Amino acid sequence: MQTVIDAHNVSKVYNPKTIPVYAVNNVHLHLQRGEFTALVGPSGSGKTTLLNLIGGLDKPDNGSIIINGVDITGLSANELIDFRLRNIGFVFQSFNLIPVLTAKENVEFIMQLQKTRRQERENRIKSLFRQIELEDKINVRPSQLSGGQQQRVAVARALASRPQFVLADEPTANLDSKSAANLLDIMTKLNKEENITFLFSTHDQRVIERARRVITLVDGQIANDTARVSTLHEVAGQAG
């Protein structure tokens, strides 16, 4: 198995000079290709901060984060932007599509930043929209899509750049049950069929049920790290 994320002794402190708050405290985390992992924990436990650190959106005060062999803590701001573009897919909590672009253009935007050739872009867009089952909404603006549909487009956008892994920060938080289930079905399918690595930060039981590995964060530290052979969702399906 190939290690995709290798975080050593990672800490992030807010207000270090006044009242230090350890948002992430001495975390060690290793993620292999193809994992479908949920990062859980109460509010303020440091889930989003850890996700931001792994995603290169923020810099740790201590430790190293090696992604695909590159220590991203040593990269400059511009290098990080380029690294994110080529290695990391993001799905944010609130849909975060560019409102002036159509669904297709939102996905294409990333590939254009990567300078992907037109024909390749077209093929990839076609394939991604088939996978997220939104082929009929390809030319629609985000405002004309439901929350679930927007989040599916965000998943397609995250995958458009063929990243090493996808970071999803509470992706189902604003979705109704049906939309959340639909989105999770798509992500599970992508994980199984294309071996895409997903790391979620979530409170949502529906996401936790589908995760093969659940890491629990408490006060910025890993309190529990459980790997499962079968997900709870699969178990429930077999039982049903």
Add this chain to the structure above:
Amino acid sequence: MILQMAWRNIWRNKMRSLVIALSVAIGLFAGLAVLALHKGMLKSRVRTVIDAEVSHIQLHHPLFKKDYEPQFTLTGNEQWLNDIRSSALVKAVTARSVTQAMLATTAGSAGVQVNGIIPGTENEVSRLDKKMKEGTGLNPQKKNEIVVSRKLADKMKLKTGSKLVLTFTDTAANIVSAAFRVTGIYQTENTPLDERNVYVKINDLDELLGIGNAFHEIAVLLKNDDDLLTVQKELQQKYPGVLVESWKEISPETELMVNTMDYYMYIIIGIIMLALAFGIINTMLMAILERTREIGMMVALGMNRVKLFLLVFLETIFLTMIGTPFGLLTTWLATEYFYKRGIDTSSFAGKTMSSFGFSSMIYPEFPAEELVTVMLIVILTAVFSCIFPAIKSGRLQPVEALRK
């Protein structure tokens, strides 16, 4: 796609964008209208200088203009006039005798320049007959007639038929006085020039000055303004001992005005645009503030600062450029309208314009030649306006921006 995004972004808040576009249009209209007015004024002034005051080229004895001493005449006489007239580029030629004199009436006295003219050819060169407001002008058959300006006539209480005395020095430095009868009152758009110049027949003046049939000045009117340098060069080669000057040298203040007015106008447009730039900066800052989260998300996804700068820059350019065609079109329509009808400034400015030598009727002219410069100023405004918002957006940290 950045181009597309920039264009669509400016229409996210239509009202705000339209207000800015309208401001640009109004600013541009104001700047261009001022430019058009000045261009019209200057063109009219240059036309007056050439057609009514000094003509295109003048020839003098090299020492004549130093003290206007009557003995410094041109030696060529009638032959020179015929030679110059025969050039295909020349429209009209006339000769003048000129002296500085004291004009006296019962009402007082005034210093004047007496122009001894040949009425027929003078009318061809300076259109003196067209400026005549009263009287019949100079009759070639009669002696000692004089044409004075309205301004001088009012000052010296002269009417047609009035008598006056001119006193000046002749070639032998004798004081010569002669009585003249006013047979015409003229008026031009240049009041200071009017007040200074009186016209008599060249034969009358030559006789009093004692210069025979000689003259001091040859005035040459060309068919085309563009031939000025060619003809001036030709004449200088033909008459090497003679001072050959173009209107630009004779009336340097007009030349200076033509050369410097454009710069003043660009400064005015620049100031208008600078004021506008702050409106644009404000709009762009608001637009960026509203889209903090979106910009943070784009940076998080991998949009680098150069592309972000380009996006903000293009949005600013579009915002500025939308107003530009409207500004240009309205200026063009307004100048076309007033170019045909003219703007009469005498109704609100009285004789202010003519007291500075300008016509009180202004025919504004669309500054087509300056369009490239004006467009450059507009683009520079956009560039200037986008710098601060672009820097601001480039400094956004994705983590903080995404939290908003």
